[in-house]
Amino acid sequence: MPKVTIQEKARDAEKKPAAIGPDIDLAAYSGQVEEHGEIQRLTGLTDEVKERAVTVGIDAEEACRAGSFFQMDHSVIFSSAYQGGLEVMSTTEALKKYEWLKDYWWKAVQVDADKYTAQAELKQHHGYFLRALPGSKAEFPLQACLYMTQEGMAQNVHNIIIAEEGSELHIITGCTTAQSVKSGLHVGVSEFYVKKNAKVTFTMIHNWAENVAVRPRTGTIVEENGVFMSNYICMRPVKTLQTYPAAYCIGENATVRYNTILLAPEGSNMDVGSKVYLRAKGSRAEVVARAITKGGAIVTRGNLIGEVPGIKAHLECRGLILSERGSILAIPELDGRVSGVDMSHEAAVGKIAEEEIQYLMARGLTGDEATAAIVRGFLDIEIKGLPAHLKEEIKKAVEMGGKEERLL
Numbered sequence: 001m002p003k004v005t006i007q008e009k010a011r012d013a014e015k016k017p018a019a020i021g022p023d024i025d026l027a028a029y030s031g032q033v034e035e036h037g038e039i040q041r042l043t044g045l046t047d048e049v050k051e052r053a054v055t056v057g058i059d060a061e062e063a064c065r066a067g068s069f070f071q072m073d074h075s076v077i078f079s080s081a082y083q084g085g086l087e088v089m090s091t092t093e094a095l096k097k098y099e100w101l102k103d104y105w106w107k108a109v110q111v112d113a114d115k116y117t118a119q120a121e122l123k124q125h126h127g128y129f130l131r132a133l134p135g136s137k138a139e140f141p142l143q144a145c146l147y148m149t150q151e152g153m154a155q156n157v158h159n160i161i162i163a164e165e166g167s168e169l170h171i172i173t174g175c176t177t178a179q180s181v182k183s184g185l186h187v188g189v190s191e192f193y194v195k196k197n198a199k200v201t202f203t204m205i206h207n208w209a210e211n212v213a214v215r216p217r218t219g220t221i222v223e224e225n226g227v228f229m230s231n232y233i234c235m236r237p238v239k240t241l242q243t244y245p246a247a248y249c250i251g252e253n254a255t256v257r258y259n260t261i262l263l264a265p266e267g268s269n270m271d272v273g274s275k276v277y278l279r280a281k282g283s284r285a286e287v288v289a290r291a292i293t294k295g296g297a298i299v300t301r302g303n304l305i306g307e308v309p310g311i312k313a314h315l316e317c318r319g320l321i322l323s324e325r326g327s328i329l330a331i332p333e334l335d336g337r338v339s340g341v342d343m344s345h346e347a348a349v350g351k352i353a354e355e356e357i358q359y360l361m362a363r364g365l366t367g368d369e370a371t372a373a374i375v376r377g378f379l380d381i382e383i384k385g386l387p388a389h390l391k392e393e394i395k396k397a398v399e400m401g402g403k404e405e406r407l408l
Helices: 006-012 047-054 091-097 099-103 115-122 354-361 367-379 388-404
Strands: 067-072 075-081 086-090 128-132 142-148 153-163 168-177 183-194 199-207 211-222 227-234 240-243 246-249 255-265 269-278 284-294 297-306 312-321 327-336 342-350
Touching (some): 047 142, 047 168, 091 099, 091 153, 115 183, 115 211, 128 142, 153 168, 183 199, 183 227, 211 255, 227 269, 246 255, 246 284, 255 269, 255 297, 269 284, 284 327, 297 312, 297 342, 312 327
Parallel strands (some): 067 142, 142 168, 153 183, 183 211, 227 255, 246 269, 255 284, 297 327, 312 342
Antiparallel strands (some): 075 086
C-alpha cells in the first residue's frame, strides 16, 4: 500500500473533534490578516505592544536574554540569537535551511490527533525554531512571543525545540493579544526533543482576552539523562483553554517536571493537564498544579504511566474556590503497567479556612490583605533546579496576574 503523507493524514482529521474540551467552529475565525514588516530590534515595537509583551515575560530591551523571536499575527517580525551555539528562527525558515528537520516534524505530536493539529499543518502560520547545539549551555534564556493584533483572527503555529546532546536551553515564551482584541483563536503545536544529557526549562505565560479560544498541542521526547522542566502560568481571562501536553521518557534516568499555575476569572473555562509516559529504567516525573477559581471553571488533569520497573513519579493538585460560581475538577490518574513502579498522588480542593483569615487579621491585616497573603503562599510552588532569573520571571508573572485580579 502507498504510504500516507502528513498532508493526507491532516486532511482526514480536519473535522475530528478533540477528545477533551468544548468543540470550536474553526470557520468562525479569519485566516486573512495584514502582513507586518520586520523590525531591526525589539525596541522598535510600539509602547502598547511592549506593555502587553512584558505581562507575559517578554522584555523588549532583551536584558539577560540569549535571543528573541517575535511573531505578530502571521508575520515573523524579529528573530535573532546572541550567544554562540544557539539558533533562533521561524520553523518555515528552518525547514528550508535543514533537510533533516523533516525527521522531527510531527514525531512528538500526531498530526491527526484532532482538527486543531490538522489545522496547524494545513494552515500553518510559521512558529519558532529554537536549538542548542551539542554541548552549548545557554547563559540566559531565549524569549519567544506569539502576539495577536486583529479581532477574530486564527493564528496556527508549529514550534520545534531541540536541545542537542549535552546542551542546556532555557526558554520564556509569552502569548498575548493587543488590548483591542477581544476574540480570536490560537492553535499552537510545540514539539520538544531533549537529547542525551541535555536540559530544557520551558516557561510559558499566557495573557489572552475574554473571548479568545486557545488550543496548544505539545509533545516532548526525553532521552538518556535528559531533563525537561515545564512551567505554565495563566492568570488572566480566556474563553476556553484546553491543553494536555505529553512527555515520553525514552532514555534511562530521564526526568520530567510539570508545574502549572491557573487562575480562572468568571467566564473563563480552563482544561489543563500533563501526561508523562515513563518508558525507561530510572526515569522520573513530577506533576504539580495550583488552581484558583474566582468564578470560572477549571479542570486540572494529571496522568502518570509507568511502563517499566524502577521508575518513580508523583502527582499533586491543589485547588482553591474563591467564588460560589466557580468550580474545580481534579482528575489525577496513576497507570502502573508492571510491578516495581513507585507512583503516588495527592489532590485537594476547597476554600480558604476562616480561621486562617481570622488568625492573620488578629495580627493587624485587613480581610483582603489576609486573603492575599494566603493566596500568595498557595501559589508559591517550589520549582527545583530552576535558574534564579527564571524564578524571578515566574514570580513577577504570578504577582502581575494576581494584582490584576486583585488577589495579591
